[in-house]
Amino acid sequence: MRLAQILFSQGFGTRRECAGLIYSELVQVDGRVVDDPDADFPTDGLSFSVRGEPWRYFEKALVLLHKPAGYECSMKPKHHPSVLSLLPTPLRTRGVQPVGRLDEDTTGFLLLTDDGTLLHKLTSPKHHVPKVYEVTMKHPVDATQVQRLLDGVVLDDDPAPVRAAACEATGEHSLRLTLTEGKYHQVKRMGAAVSNRVEALHRSAMGGLTLDNLTLDNLAPGKWRWVEADERVALGLKAG
Ligand code: URA
Secondary structure, three states, rough: HHHHHHHHHHOOOOOOOOHHHHHHHEEEEEOOOOOOOOOOOOOOOOOOEEOOOOOOOOOOOOEEEEEEEOEEOOOOOOOOOOOOHHHOOHHHOOEEEEOOOOOOOOOEEEEOOHHHHHHHHHHHOOOOOEEEEEEOOOOOOOOOHHHHHOOEEEOOOOOEEOOOOOEEEEEHHHHHHHEEEOOOOOOHHHHHHHOOEEEEEEEEEOOOOEEOOOOOOOOOOOEEEOOHHHHHHHHHOOOO
């Protein structure tokens, strides 16, 4: 693919701006400045830099963000900045969107993508990727509450009970809860349904993918990284 087209496809500006970056000798491929917008490169596994910032070519972006508290997943946030403000400009230009939503005060694992098909697949009720939540409760957690969450509780908008795929107490006031669906405020409402109250919520994992990956640096709050091809399998997707 032509270098100017590569930059354009990755969100580095208009076609004219991308050509301008190249003419201005701000783009390097394999550590060497390339000043010809028509220079042709195979895109598979391509790494390049723009203004010294390293970048990797992906036809479609899929990234993992460690969401901090105080950010909204909405594209039009009302009271707090959007999670998109934590991402570099090229990803925003490409139109990445959060895969599902975390509440403003929820922290942790959030995927974002510009791939409409993938977004649809990952948010579809048929795609039962387990999501793991670390929950801090106001009142002490007891065995009865854990059992009720596993057996199923009825929420106010649906007579069908929702149950945790897994649930264990991790401390006097804390639970690890695994859900395979994603209803609005589901964890908080499930907590209330067992006469407790969720005080803090952190999503630690989705599928087999966690924020603490042994082979990749742990992601600090506010940081993002690309999802690697083999990790897509852990999300129930095809590799690549
Ligand atoms: N359940 C909630 O209540 N809030 C979240 O942010 C995620 C799941």
